[in-house]
Amino acid sequence: MQQLIDQINKYRQEIQSEPVSNAAELEQFRIKYLGSKGLVKTIMGEMKHIAPENRKDAGQLLNDFKLFVETHFEELKLTAGGPGLSQSGPAYDTGLPGLPLPLGGRHPISIVRNRMISIFQRLGFSVAEGPEIEDDWHNFTALNLPEDHPARDMQDTFYISKNPDWLLRTHSSSVQIREMEKRELPLRIICPGRVYRNETISARAHCFFHQVEGLYIAEDVSFADLKQTLYFFVKEMFGNDVNVRFRPSYFPFTEPSAEMDISCLICGGNGCSVCKRTGWVEILGCGMVHPQVLENCGIDSNRYTGFAFGMGIERITMLKYQVKDLRLFSENDLRFLKQFNQEV
Numbered sequence: 018m019q020q021l022i023d024q025i026n027k028y029r030q031e032i033q034s035e036p037v038s039n040a041a042e043l044e045q046f047r048i049k050y051l052g053s054k055g056l057v058k059t060i061m062g063e064m065k066h067i068a069p070e071n072r073k074d075a076g077q078l079l080n081d082f083k084l085f086v087e088t089h090f091e092e093l094k095l096t097a098g099g100p101g102l103s104q105s106g107p108a109y110d111t112g113l114p115g116l117p118l119p120l121g122g123r124h125p126i127s128i129v130r131n132r133m134i135s136i137f138q139r140l141g142f143s144v145a146e147g148p149e150i151e152d153d154w155h156n157f158t159a160l161n162l163p164e165d166h167p168a169r170d171m172q173d174t175f176y177i178s179k180n181p182d183w184l185l186r187t188h189s190s191s192v193q194i195r196e197m198e199k200r201e202l203p204l205r206i207i208c209p210g211r212v213y214r215n216e217t218i219s220a221r222a223h224c225f226f227h228q229v230e231g232l233y234i235a236e237d238v239s240f241a242d243l244k245q246t247l248y249f250f251v252k253e254m255f256g257n258d259v260n261v262r263f264r265p266s267y268f269p270f271t272e273p274s275a276e277m278d279i280s281c282l283i284c285g286g287n288g289c290s291v292c293k294r295t296g297w298v299e300i301l302g303c304g305m306v307h308p309q310v311l312e313n314c315g316i317d318s319n320r321y322t323g324f325a326f327g328m329g330i331e332r333i334t335m336l337k338y339q340v341k342d343l344r345l346f347s348e349n350d351l352r353f354l355k356q357f358n359q360e361v
């Protein structure tokens with residue numbers, strides 16, 4: 018066995034000092050060591066003469082040697098005349114430009130989220146973030162949804178089996194509660210983030226999506242302020258030609274509550290399958306913060322008022338770029354994602 022080890026070491030030295038500087042010598046090297054009658058094949062054939070108790074070690078030794086010769090050959094190829102290159106001198110053209118490195122681009126959801134943030138920042142809103150695993154208080158109870166409140170069923174919730182008080186947040190309104198509890202008023206925040214709902218995955222729903230919710234609490238905040246803020250947002254996001262309407266709605270944490278629609282960008286308001294022939298598409302929920310929610314966070318509801326709104330970034334992105342299937346956003350198909358690269 019020792020004899021074999023010494024022999025292999027000698028071959029290794031010999032191979033390393035083998036002069037190979039052009040394509041012809043490279044080919045000779047290949048034939049001599051890696052060809053069908055070359056050294057590697059020959060010594061592999063010697064295996065049968067090795068004592069059975071040494072076969073395992075010898076096999077390992079010879080495999081390592083084979084790998085060594087192959088790797089060395091690949092390295093020589095780079096420096097000594099690879100196929101198609103000059104027959105003498107270095108094998109690669111040092112004047113060739115480097116391989117382009119793909120730079121990547123932003124995900125459409127990130128592009129739209131960043132744009133939304135910058136629109137609201139111009140109105141004085143700052144960004145607030147909070148945990149995705151929430152407790153019942155911040156996701157529901159403080160938002161005027163006590164236990165057994167039927168409105169809890171509006172959002173199918175993922176609970177965490179370890180602790181029934183924990184859940185994956187169903188909206189980023191929970192961040193608004195956390196910020197109100199800090200009670201630094203006036204408060205003007207937007208809360209972008211991922212939220213989770215136990216919904217069957219389809220072209221229009223997923224088990225997670227992204228939201229931007231907003232909150233403004235100060236003295237004398239009115240519904241007119243809410244409307245003006247949202248009008249500004251829509252014009253900045255979709256342009257001046259888009260029409261807007263408010264419809265009365267219900268949320269336990271706002272009173273009065275509304276949903277806002279914009280005129281369908283696909284058919285221009287004439288009616289198509291996307292807007293279900295109504296000419297309008299819903300983009301967000303909003304309203305004046307319910308006094309009970311303010312009180313739950315220790316804010317004097319006689320002195321302070323506020324508005325809140327919440328929207329899905331996926332929905333806004335689908336309308337902006339006319340994407341028809343929500344699943345495209347999480348499939349990581351580069352053919353889809355590359356189409357947004359210009360807008361970093």
Ligand code: PHE
Nearest residue numbers: 188190302303304325326327
């Ligand atoms: N939290 C609501 C949702 O996720 C949206 C909303 C936010 C509605 C603020 C009104 C006010 O559906």
